[in-house]
Amino acid sequence: MADTLDHSIEPQETVGRACVGLSTGLLVAGAIGLGLTVAIELLFGTGAKGFFHRYLVAFAFCMTITLGSLFFVLIQHLTKAGWSASVRRIAEIYTLGTIPLAVLFLPILVSILLGSHALYEWNDVEHVKTDALLLGKSGYLNAGFFSVRAVIYFLVWIGLARLFVYTSVRQDVVGSPDLTSRMEAWSAPGTLAFSLTASFAAFDWLMSLAPHWYSTIFGVYVFAGCLVACFATMAITVLWLKSKGFLKTAVNVEHQHDLGKLLFAFTCFWAYIAFSQYFLIWYANIPEETVWYKARLSAWKPVSGFLAIGHFILPFIFFMSRHIKRNSYLLGFWAVWGLLMHWLDLYWIVMPQMSSEALTFSLSDVTVLVGVVGIWGGTIGLLARDMSVLAVSDPRLPEALAFKNL
Amino acid sequence: MAHKKTESKSAAQPQLTGVVAEFETPDAVLHAAELVRDAGYTRWDVHTPFPVHGIDEAMGIRPTILPWIVAFMAVSGFTGALLLQYLANAVFYPFIISGKPTFAIEPCLPVCFEVAVLLSAFGAFFGMLGLNGLPRHANDLFRAAGFTRATSDRFFIAIDAADRKFNEAESAGFLEKLGGTHVQKLFSDPAGDQFPQVLHTLALISACIAITPPVIVAARRVTDQPFPRLHLIQDMDMQVKKKTQKTTTLFADGRIMRPAINGTVPRGGLMTDTRKFAGLESTSGLMMVADAPAAPAAAVVDPAVAAAEREKRPWVKTVPVPVTLDVLKRGQERYRIYCSACHGLGGEGDGLVSLRAVELEQPTWTRPVSLVSEGIVKQPVGQIFDTVTNGVRRMAGYGDQISVEDRWAIVAYVKALQRSRVAPIADVPVELLEKLKAEAAAAPPVGGAAAPAVAPAGAGGLGASPAPAAK
Known part of the structure; x- marks a missing residue:
């Protein structure tokens, strides 16, 4: 059926024009935030232990958004998706976050190489000697191998991000459909490399906070969170850009609806995986496995309950309707809500490992989040300042513009 | 629409x-x-x-x-x-x-x-x-x-x-x-x-x-039926087979469980080595239990006569299998599973079952002998093996439950227990001796509890010096 809509695109805007002054502002806010966090933690908090745990939450928050975006880009090329051509550039830009994140990971990496065990119990050499279980895992969980793996992860992610972003940006200029074929060819090995590195990064950085405990589904659990974070961030970014007058014709309510559907779907997927992990451990009732949940079902029980309700039940009931997903304000609300819940999810993964007896919410949770998000977002803004916010020459763009939900 | x-x-x-x-x-x-x-x-x-x-x-x-x-x-x-x-x-x-x-x-x-x-x-x-x-x-x-x-x-x-x-x-x-x-x-x-x-x-x-x-x-389902329910789907409820201990008209003797055919030996059942399988130098002149025809109930032998006859059998004097530290450890493990409940961990006849029976004054209970008593120390290993296999007095035989090798391992361990009672202090390994001395200094020894604690030390020490029972 011939669609008679006018598909002419407005003169394209770059990221630099979309966020004039924002990148610098974010970087300044980031520096202040990190400085404040260090000050608060050293003066009033729990020192290095508190700082590194809170820092890890904020780092993981940006890392999951970035990895979710990388996966989104990979999977769009892998499936040769047409509808997403108008929003894919947003995700591509977020994958550039791998570069600032590699730098932001240095404090953790250096502290581990210096022998700090503020974060990871397995880095305490004397303690490991007296712990048969940790001794058995020390071939994998040791500072050297941990660092090597982290370097590999970042090499893979930065490599994939640069490959897809710069190929796509070059297509804006040269307009060759061959570049799309090239990205499609890379997407399959890229997805394979992504799934391995993302799973093992989740094991290394988050699961090894409880080095005695293990859950084979943990990588998928974090991956589900990545996608929730990614779709929420994309929806917020699209709505923000549109409110500033960008992407007016390129992204319409159909694309917003689809981002909402994916956000809803991965919210449910997260719940499915979270429950699968909890359910098997509950049923088997083996001390080695229940210990992780025990730390989260005593003092942290209200947080756990709130997470189940806020991260799944509320969005499941109130974000299901298509009318809500097609309403910009409601979509924006649920996207922000999803991001908040994702942050709480990461907080709930990390912080009970530092203090299982008492809740640890503190002002420095906010300042460190501002710090890490500021540096991450500001650097992305600077790196992408000359990039268009739309992949204008994507051969599937017309398909995306004509796309309609039935 | x-x-x-x-x-x-x-x-x-x-x-x-x-x-x-x-x-x-x-x-x-x-x-x-x-x-x-x-x-x-x-x-x-x-x-x-x-x-x-x-x-x-x-x-x-x-x-x-x-x-x-x-x-x-x-x-x-x-x-x-x-x-x-x-x-x-x-x-x-x-x-x-x-x-x-x-x-x-x-x-x-x-x-x-x-x-x-x-x-x-x-x-x-x-x-x-x-x-x-x-x-x-x-x-x-x-x-x-x-x-x-x-x-x-x-x-x-x-x-x-x-x-x-x-x-x-x-x-x-x-x-x-x-x-x-x-x-x-x-x-x-x-x-x-x-x-x-x-x-x-x-x-x-x-x-x-x-x-x-x-x-x-x-x-x-709601009415009474004078005949069995219709069993439409047989599943595995009813099978054309006989279960153990049941009779049959198929064989002349009416038994469903078939005795071995004369002149045949079951796989793994060829027990010609009498030293290993019976603990005897030779079986000539003796009537082995396995060969005995079903004795008429009236022909009960006087227990005293039977016991005297048993003493005179040509029991082997040495363990007919190689005795190594591993065998002794295996014997210790088997002993603790099968024997210690009555004979006690140290072999003194003070197992929990016996203590309980004595405490309850059970009239039919016969106290197990102390395995480290002089009478048992003097017994040839073959006789101890026979006791483990076929039982004695009120003790049941364990031949069906414990393999031949494990029975000999138990016998070797019993000999080690006996040896540990008379072992000179030079037999105790140096590091263990220091540990024991430290423990003794820390807490005064308490009665019988010391004996089982020393038992593994005896077994360990025997690995170095040949056991009296070993070849």
């Missing part, structure tokens, strides 16, 4: 039931549909070979209520499954299994989820059929010429005669004006649109056949 429901008409008089017009393109039918909608028709339909974008708005169809049906079914399924599990687990059969509470939400959720999905699917499928007025066995449109092209390359608009705005002359002209071609009038089937009588009959018969088995089952 079927808006009409044709009333049954008499077969003789075909009645006008509507008009249908053909369109060539989806755009044409979309545009025409908007005009039909605007003209105020309510009972009409569009037939297309594939979904046409925007046709819902063009026809003025309100959003379907199907999602609400699905949501209702999902909630029903979830709560129904939850209730069923609650009643079954917490009310009707409140069993505690692996320490789990009788009712907890966790194990219920997967079932609730599955049932909610199942009922949602039913709601979506049957709700869709119901809302569309399906299934229908006949439609006057099917007799319109060329209408089959609605499944390949033509688009049709049909207006029902039951529509309040329908007018025989005007409606056909209206469709033609919209660009419709081949405008046809639809008539009810001259043969009548009743459901065929033969199908009614067949359905009735099928229903009767279908409910017969459950009716029979139900009748059997």
